[in-house]
Amino acid sequence: MARTDTRKPNVAGLRPRSKLVHGGTQRSGFDETSEAIFQTSGFVYASAEEAESAFLNDGQRHVYSRFRNPTCAMFEDRLAAYEGAEWAYATTSGMAAVTAALLSFLKAGDRIVAPFALFGSCLHIVKNICPRYGIVPVLIDGTDPAAWEEALSQPTAAVFLETPSNPGLEIVDIKAVCDLAHKAGAKVVVDNAFATPVAQRPLEFGADVVVYSATKHIDGQGRCLGGIILTDAKFGTEVIHPFVRHTGPTISPFNAWVLLKGLETLELRVNAQTQAATRVAEFLSTHPKVTQVLYPTLPSHPQHDLARRQMTSGGTMVAFRIKGGKDESFRFMNDLRMVLISNNLGDAKSLITHPDTTTHAKVAPEDKAKAGIRPDLIRLSVGLEDPQDIVEDLDRALRSA
Ligand SMILES: *Cc1c(COP(=O)(O)O)cnc(C)c1O
Numbered sequence: 001m002a003r004t005d006t007r008k009p010n011v012a013g014l015r016p017r018s019k020l021v022h023g024g025t026q027r028s029g030f031d032e033t034s035e036a037i038f039q040t041s042g043f044v045y046a047s048a049e050e051a052e053s054a055f056l057n058d059g060q061r062h063v064y065s066r067f068r069n070p071t072c073a074m075f076e077d078r079l080a081a082y083e084g085a086e087w088a089y090a091t092t093s094g095m096a097a098v099t100a101a102l103l104s105f106l107k108a109g110d111r112i113v114a115p116f117a118l119f120g121s122c123l124h125i126v127k128n129i130c131p132r133y134g135i136v137p138v139l140i141d142g143t144d145p146a147a148w149e150e151a152l153s154q155p156t157a158a159v160f161l162e163t164p165s166n167p168g169l170e171i172v173d174i175k176a177v178c179d180l181a182h183k184a185g186a187k188v189v190v191d192n193a194f195a196t197p198v199a200q201r202p203l204e205f206g207a208d209v210v211v212y213s214a215t216k217h218i219d220g221q222g223r224c225l226g227g228i229i230l231t232d233a234k235f236g237t238e239v240i241h242p243f244v245r246h247t248g249p250t251i252s253p254f255n256a257w258v259l260l261k262g263l264e265t266l267e268l269r270v271n272a273q274t275q276a277a278t279r280v281a282e283f284l285s286t287h288p289k290v291t292q293v294l295y296p297t298l299p300s301h302p303q304h305d306l307a308r309r310q311m312t313s314g315g316t317m318v319a320f321r322i323k324g325g326k327d328e329s330f331r332f333m334n335d336l337r338m339v340l341i342s343n344n345l346g347d348a349k350s351l352i353t354h355p356d357t358t359t360h361a362k363v364a365p366e367d368k369a370k371a372g373i374r375p376d377l378i379r380l381s382v383g384l385e386d387p388q389d390i391v392e393d394l395d396r397a398l399r400s401a
Pocket of ligand 1: 093094095096098119121122162166191193194212213214215216225226227
């Protein structure tokens with residue numbers, strides 16, 4: 001390969017992992033190795049005419065960090081290069097990305113179809129916030145192809161889904177749903193936080209928009225919140241950008257820089273954590289105190305064939321049920337020595353959660369039941385520790401539960 005411009009490396013011919021290291025880089029006049037943090041709100045012009053022309057040629061140069069900022073742009077362009085997306089916009093949090101992606105195009109009278117099995121805040125947006133603006137939510141069992149067919153048999157504006165879902169790791173057939181959704185006139189927005197872009201590429205199956213909580217694996221070390229919306233150039237510039245530049249869910253340059261540097265190790269971390277998660281899932285499925293293990297590529301997962309079709313690996317998250325209920329779950333979690341109790345995920349540290357009383361505590365009991373969230377369900381985000389230490393910690397705590 002010919003040497004490319006070091007100020008703006010061309011990564012078009014590089015393999016995905018290399019794109020995570022070099023993609024989106026824009027070096028300043030100082031020729032720094034590591035990407036710079038442009039901690040600035042605005043930009044200056046040599047003349048009033050230059051300012052006028054900057055506003056006329058929208059997007060041709062930086063004018064204000066709510067619109068675009070060089071450090072944020074490096075993060076956006078790097079993940080877009082890896083994901084195979086034409087356009088991206090980084091937000092303050094994953095929820096800001098979900099909200100902006102949906103509200104940028106939905107309007108009163110529109111239908112939105114989504115599975116019940118969603119992260120608590122995502123369900124709140126679809127079920128409680130959308131109706132306040134006249135958007136009609138239709139919630140279904142996302143694992144049932146007939147339910148999708150029925151829900152999408154009439155004109156629909158949006159489909160929103162998580163696969164695997166948080167926390168129950170339910171899988172939605174992205175390609176089948178996209179085919180039905182497009183016939184109904186709907187845009188498909190996929191929250192790919194659990195799978196990560198390492199394990200699943202929704203755009204390749206027909207999704208129109210992919211959103212991430214970058215707080216999770218993209219940071220990967222629990223340091224800051226962030227989110228990102230990825231889509232095609234037309235939808236991004238004509239629909240998403242006008243919405244976000246006026247409503248302002250913009251990420252800060254510093255947080256974008258943390259996430260940009262996180263991308264460099266994303267594939268290595270996710271692959272190591274996935275290997276450990278597979279080992280943990282196999283260990284748990286033989287444990288007498290465990291009644292069910294939910295891990296996408298485990299043969300006992302009800303949709304493992306589908307998971308293997310659309311994911312390149314099972315990811316870093318494992319859900320399982322232990323014998324008993326809330327008391328036994330709490331006793332087990334309290335007896336862990338290394339694995340930490342936290343509702344975050346995707347961290348270098350292994351984190352354990354009781355969804356029923358934390359992330360999904362505010363979800364209505366009937367909706368929890370539909371998503372399989374019962375007091376015996378435990379969610380584990382597998383970290384970067386030695387897998388043997390994770391297994392031993394779980395084993396000891398399970399024995400005493
Ligand atoms: C964490 C999470 C979110 C929200 O992301 P924040 O960065 O916490 O706002 C959305 N969807 C899923 C699937 C998540 O796990």
